[in-house]
Amino acid sequence: MTQPSLRHAGINLGGTQEDPNADAESGIFGFWMFLMSDAVIFALLFAIYGTAVAATAGGPTPRSEFKLDSALIETLLLLTSSLTVGMGVLAMKYDATRRPVFAWMGVTLALGIAFLFMEWHDFSTMFSHGAYPTRSAFLSSFFALVPLHGLHVLAGCIWMLVMGAQVLAYGFDTRVKINILRLSLFWHFLDVIWIAILTVVYLQGHVS
Amino acid sequence: MSERRRETLTYLVGYALALVLTLGAFAAVKWPIAAAGTTLAIILALALVQVIVQFRCFLHISLSRSSRHDLLLVLFASLIVTLMVSGTLVILFNLRDRMM
Incomplete structure (x- = not known):
């Protein structure tokens, strides 16, 4: 038995297959390129938010609009879904049977959808207070940043459904497995972005 | 320890650390113990540590x-x-x- 070695970031398939890492290495690295360029987009939106957060134009302020308890619940939902997607990938790597993978991914999908509903509820509450994107520079930059993350989560949920269909159609062949690895990296990455949103947007709004 | 247990443990440790860091940041804001500037520095530092933890434990960058x-x-x-x-x-x- 050869010692499985880490060849690319994320869970490696090595150790359970002949040499799936050869295909995975370049594919995963390319996906990392996408993730990092996505990170640049988010970073610049954060910078814009930082410069606009004080420009409330006499309208709603961060403190009046952001609810710490719902931000905490959203954080816990995403964080837990990051754990369950990891468990799903481990089940795929070692069991390669549908049932445990579908179970973990189903939990992840449910947590992602719950997160989206919470976020939608937050936004509609803000709208009902007159906090809409055209009200002030603060709200424009807020609605550029946070819903973009929500759209990423929505894309991740749709991607998860597509992967379910691919598993049903093709089983766990190498291409499907690499796609699921990419999906898990995407999902973990969204959790990291959310930590930044939580800190820079929600928590900072309640400091001072 | 088997490879699977080691990798599962990595995720669980990352999850536990992320939970502690998140709740710590919420507590620092909810019950402030320092001036606003210091609290802001504390939560930014906690977030930076949590990003590194998640990159290490979830994204396996090492x-x-x-x-x-x-x-x-x-x-x-x-x-x-x-x-x-x-x-x-x-x-x-x-x-x-x-x-x-």
């Missing part, structure tokens, strides 16, 4: 030789992000000061 390429990519992206974000902040805050 200092080991075999994942160097990914580490380099992440570090390069961090450099670009730092340059662009700090440049944006400097220019826009400077502009705002001039317009006041």
Whole structure:
């Protein structure tokens, strides 16, 4: 038995297959390129938010609009879904049977959808207070940043459904497995972005 | 310890650390023990630590030789992000000061 070695970031398939890492290495690295360029987009939106957060134009302020308890619940939902997607990938790597993978991914999908509903509820509450994107520079930059993350989560949920269909159609062949690895990296990455949103947007709004 | 248990443990440790860091940041804001500026510095530091924890435990970016390429990519992206974000902040805050 050869010692499985880490060849690319994320869970490696090595150790359970002949040499799936050869295909995975370049594919995963390319996906990392996408993730990092996505990170640049988010970073610049954060910078814009930082410069606009004080420009409330006499309208709603961060403190009046952001609810710490719902931000905490959203954080816990995403964080837990990051754990369950990891468990799903481990089940795929070692069991390669549908049932445990579908179970973990189903939990992840449910947590992602719950997160989206919470976020939608937050936004509609803000709208009902007159906090809409055209009200002030603060709200424009807020609605550029946070819903973009929500759209990423929505894309991740749709991607998860597509992967379910691919598993049903093709089983766990190498291409499907690499796609699921990419999906898990995407999902973990969204959790990291959310930590930044939580800190820079929600928590900072309640400091001072 | 089997490979599977080791990898599961990595996720669980990452999850526990992330939970502690998140709740710590919420507590620092909910029950402030320091001035606003210090609290802000504390939660930003906690977030930075949590990002590193998640990169290490969930995204498996490590200092080991075999994942160097990914580490380099992440570090390069961090450099670009730092340059662009700090440049944006400097220019826009400077502009705002001039317009006041």
